[in-house]
Amino acid sequence: REERITLAHGAGGKATHTLIEAVFLESFRNPMLEPLEDGAVADGLAFTTDSFVVTPLFFPGGDIGDLAVNGTVNDLAMCGARPRYLSAGFILEEGFPVADLRRIAASMAQAARTAGVWIVTGDTKVVQRGKADGCYVTTSGVGTLERPVRLSAAAARPGDAVLVSGPIGEHGITVMLARGELDIEADLRSDTAPLNALTDLLLDACEDGAVRCLRDATRGGVATIVNEIAGASQVAVVLDEDAVPVRPAVRGACELLGIDPLYVACEGRMVAVVAGEFADAALAALRSHPLGSEAAIIGRINDDPPGLVLLRTSFGGTRIVDLLVGDPLPRIC
């Protein structure tokens, strides 16, 4: 047992999972929380929450405001729900410029319009100077389940295909570079975007039950998500490294930083596990939308070895891809 919270507990990988299971699930346990999916589902509703502590607050391609709206919209969409109502809780630092707050609120309003949701309730607290890095935002969301879906990380089966909706890692790398602490220049923008239009297209294109699982590849990146799926479904996820879309600027920055793009957070990309016979239809559906134009089939589900993720590397080898350990890129969402 670790005795103190570390940054790794917030990175979405192994330490986060352990903390959530040992402390939160242990205390709160109930059948809606237990599956630890992107949102909780019951009574025809989906319900989810995320806090955002990104620094800097403004970065190429977005800011904490649209990030917070899109993040919660996406967790609802991953449940197969139609995102409807959002809440917005602000923790503001004394001295924070009201002009910046207006910019963030405007960006949230715009993101809400784009995603087709309303921000219907909120809260505003202020903490002393030096706390809260200017502004933390917590969004929660309620969606309505209007499709007969039962999406679950535990639903992947051998023969299924694994898709990603676009190039990975842009959000995490963009935010890191925006801090200006690294001597790396790259022409990159965050991928923050609402995915509900994409999930609608995907679910429409496949017959009921063919879409097994949807997950937005946020903290911990694609590698962490597919590990969760492998573990929950007790299957092997076999990824083809060459098939994973990564923009050259992301690949270059990752090489300089010594990290694997598979672990870098996206905020507008999802992983979908789809029955093998619907893989092509799913791919076409994703590609029919601008946000999915670079979607790809990146792997498949095998029965063996259960619980593991294997990567067929560009060099023809195979290696195990584990849960994220530590926190290579802190505070990116």
Added chain:
Amino acid sequence: REERITLAHGAGGKATHTLIEAVFLESFRNPMLEPLEDGAVADGLAFTTDSFVVTPLFFPGGDIGDLAVNGTVNDLAMCGARPRYLSAGFILEEGFPVADLRRIAASMAQAARTAGVWIVTGDTKVVQRGKADGCYVTTSGVGTLERPVRLSAAAARPGDAVLVSGPIGEHGITVMLARGELDIEADLRSDTAPLNALTDLLLDACEDGAVRCLRDATRGGVATIVNEIAGASQVAVVLDEDAVPVRPAVRGACELLGIDPLYVACEGRMVAVVAGEFADAALAALRSHPLGSEAAIIGRINDDPPGLVLLRTSFGGTRIVDLLVGDPLPRIC
């Protein structure tokens, strides 16, 4: 226009209202947010959120955990809803003791059990040492509207009675004293408590429509709440100072601090506006529950002067009670 956020923007009074209307309502405007009630209501659901940044995290009578659960349960109850599902977003400070986190989670779980709700989804972020005062918690909640009520701060009418469910100001004073910065000793505990059992008893005791408005008297205290009601309903609220229950320890501390107990936050007390002919039934209903055993009728609604709160003082005079200005007791929730 103020250019920077001040602690007063978080105090729940005049500055908070101005900020919410000028920035958040202005950006997010929609019919569900517009009334600025304790929660948003539509489709048979109520939805609300609050962030908690109290310091210290543990205080006599409670901690940030039960405070966060009760606060969101209460905002749902004030909508006339049955509180059902809660989310819990944690922003943790690097170095925070896991033992304290366990204590907070256990206290949330206990509060959820008491209120009859489930914590079904959550999020965990970590920020660098020196930020976040150990732990901030944001709870959101979904409730179901199972009664034909239309509670609103705009629904008070001349002839209505104003009730409070118990002695006021204990939470705010307790937290201030728990900081140990003031040279005041008092035997006080926070009043943090779930009010949904009380609202059920109250609504059962009155005929449909007789309960006009319910509000938990949190930041800004009873004075701020009744100002909101006076403004939204365009009526006068006339309070009788002698009728307002205040424990001697709270009164004493308030005198030493030079503040009026009417402005001090409670976290387990509500104001109810009820049709005059149901005042006694409402009072009896509240008093039938341990949390309402000291409930009182503290005033009535007049038509004139619209939008104002008048206090008939113990000395026989009358004075205007305005919205809270500034922040006499920061960071108490």
